[in-house]
Amino acid sequence: MQKELYKWLKDVGEQDSARLISECSVDLLYVDTLFEMSSDRMTDLMDAQIGVPGRYYLKLQTEFQKEIKVIETQLMEIAIAMGMHIRGISWNPKIDNNNELQMKISIIVRQAIFDELTLNKISWAGRLEEPDFLNRIFDLSKIQSYDSRYDNAYDDIHKHRIMNYDWEDDWIFTDRRFNLLHCDEETLLKFLSLTINPVSRTDEEGVNQLIEIYNRNLSAGGIEFYEKSKIAGKSIYGYREITSGQTTNENKEIKQRKIALVVGCSDYEFAGHLENPLNDVKSVKESLESLGFDVMYAENPNLKELKIGIDDFGTELEKYDVGLFYFAGHGVQVKGLNYLIPVDANLKNERTVEYDCVQVDRILSHMESAKTSVNLIILDACRNNPFERNWGRELGQRGFAVMDAPKGSLIAYSTSPGKTASDGEGKNGLYTGELISEIKSVNVTITQLFQKVRKSVMEKSKDEQVPWESTSLTADFYFNRK
Structure with a gap:
């Protein structure tokens, strides 16, 4: 969401607000799903957490009041356009930064993860329709269609995965438009994070199975998923580097009978x-x-x-x-x-x-x-x-x-x-x-x-x-x- 918000602020001419948000992190935490009584339409209720670097945090209420108001207003607008509603926005010190992962996730590790998802017939989109899932990470309206009848990837995917269902279930892992085998680590981890977010998957067994697959394969690159917070009884997972001093339950030697x-x-x-x-x-x-x-x-x-x-x-x-x-x-x-x-x-x-x-x-x-x-x-x-x-x-x-x-x-x-x-x-x-x-x-x-x-x-x-x-x-x- 940070990239989308930054680009939008620049597009609407709010340069000062864009500069501030460019150095912040923006996390959306799932709270609940709202249903309209007159239709089947769903809206995800979210809380927004904005992480602020220390050099700005102490000055927020004295030097950045205008920028804060603009950012919060525009964040609400963007969320509505994406089918979400922001319940509340909090500004917090930015202590760790998941976007600065030093370790690289190799092609071998990525392929191993994708192979396990395919072999175990796990739906990566969960309860979301695939174009809606991908639209939370990529702007599908600006990505090309492979079908000449459509001018964007959203309509293309909707036609072949929702209406006709004539693409293989693992199509996403080889589609050059999303390039998950070779994309940057942040994009890949956002994709994996969304598969275990309550927005797309609510069954605990399914989430645990995916986390086991991800952490087992990512451990070689020094990365792991962990429970970041709990909202409305549902776990929200983040990712982080595993430092040399960390000890996980997997590494503890327990003598089993x-x-x-x-x-x-x-x-x-x-x-x-x-x-x-x-x-x-x-x-x-x-x-x-x-x-x-x-x-x-x-x-x-x-x-x-x-x-x-x-x-x-x-x-x-x-x-x-x-x-x-x-x-x-x-x-x-x-x-x-x-x-x-x-x-x-x-x-x-x-x-x-x-x-x-x-x-x-x-x-x-x-x-x-x-x-x-x-x-x-x-x-x-x-x-x-x-x-x-x-x-x-x-x-x-x-x-x-x-x-x-x-x-x-x-x-x-x-x-x-x-x-x-x-x-x-x-x-x-x-x-x-x-x-x-x-x-x-x-x-x-x-x-x-x-x-x-x-x-x-x-x-x-x-x-x-x-x-x-x-x-x-x-x-x-x-x-x-x-």
């Missing part, structure tokens, strides 16, 4: 033999033990053994900070619920699944009761349902259904919802093989880990198998932190 239950089913009595699950669970067990996990282990459990093993795991879980459940074998969904198939199951029809299998929610229930800080469920169990032919099931019911991950947890699937995965041709299944090869990587967050696994599996399966995660983790977790 970790436990895992690892289960593999290969020798099915009524569903044939699976080649790799036992190899998979042995490899996962060895990897987790080398990473400090206490591991409970079960090979080819029948229904009773599987239930007892899960319940014993739930009891032990209460003594630990991190819980992990891994299953390799057959799994199935029925009416939107996911089940693990033990080796003695004889599923003659869908009705018997409830009695002969174990619902995945049984594990989730134990994890929620234990109140562990981090819970991980990894399911390499989306192979073809061996009983499907007898059931006459439709293809749309294959694979697992999506489950919501409770707070502080992550659920990882070997393939995307409703799809099936290969048992693999080597010693390990395709998904678990890639997981094992990545899990010991040093200083890699769990989000980065599964992203690497996903890319590798997609490449090796030629996009036939796409691993999937559902997460509500509120902080980074590392299998191997040094």
Whole structure:
């Protein structure tokens, strides 16, 4: 807003006011959204904070009264033109300056952020329409249209993203008009800041996910997003450089107590033999033990053994900070619920699944009761349902259904919802093989880990198998932190 206000003051001939505001910062803090009763029109209610350098601050009321009046009046006018209403304006000492970041955000870091937004299908505009989102950062009326029918970028974007919806969701990251891969740091950070501002996004889980992505990637450049203030119960985030003396929660070494239950089913009595699950669970067990996990282990459990093993795991879980459940074998969904198939199951029809299998929610229930800080469920169990032919099931019911991950947890699937995965041709299944090869990587967050696994599996399966995660983790977790 500072740039827009400065340019406007110059355009209307208020040179003295323009000179003053050129050295100030202008922050708009979201308060609420107002709705007109007679229409669907929304107006954002904002508070304005103007940061003033020390050499001017003590003189504001004696030498700059005229300029203050002009600036406040024109700021109100500009806000109205942009669909906002300023509730109040405060003039404060300008202590820190976010616009003077010394570190550079590399193209590699920018691309990594954009890739994660795209891969996780996160809408960067949130609840705003994309042209309205961008108009808060760029003056779209003065940017060219790629469509010859329009004379500005606003109409161009509105046509192709709102009316026709014929551009890809990640179009903004490659559009040369906005040049987010190469633009100055301030513009990029304004763009990222707006994605987590209550104006565009109000769900806490979505905001936390974005902040985790941004801070993990930006930390290499010495930049982080932080909670700057709270307005009407909503967090407002700013960005700052991380000084060498700062210590974040991520860098504090905390000894976590970790436990895992690892289960593999290969020798099915009524569903044939699976080649790799036992190899998979042995490899996962060895990897987790080398990473400090206490591991409970079960090979080819029948229904009773599987239930007892899960319940014993739930009891032990209460003594630990991190819980992990891994299953390799057959799994199935029925009416939107996911089940693990033990080796003695004889599923003659869908009705018997409830009695002969174990619902995945049984594990989730134990994890929620234990109140562990981090819970991980990894399911390499989306192979073809061996009983499907007898059931006459439709293809749309294959694979697992999506489950919501409770707070502080992550659920990882070997393939995307409703799809099936290969048992693999080597010693390990395709998904678990890639997981094992990545899990010991040093200083890699769990989000980065599964992203690497996903890319590798997609490449090796030629996009036939796409691993999937559902997460509500509120902080980074590392299998191997040094």
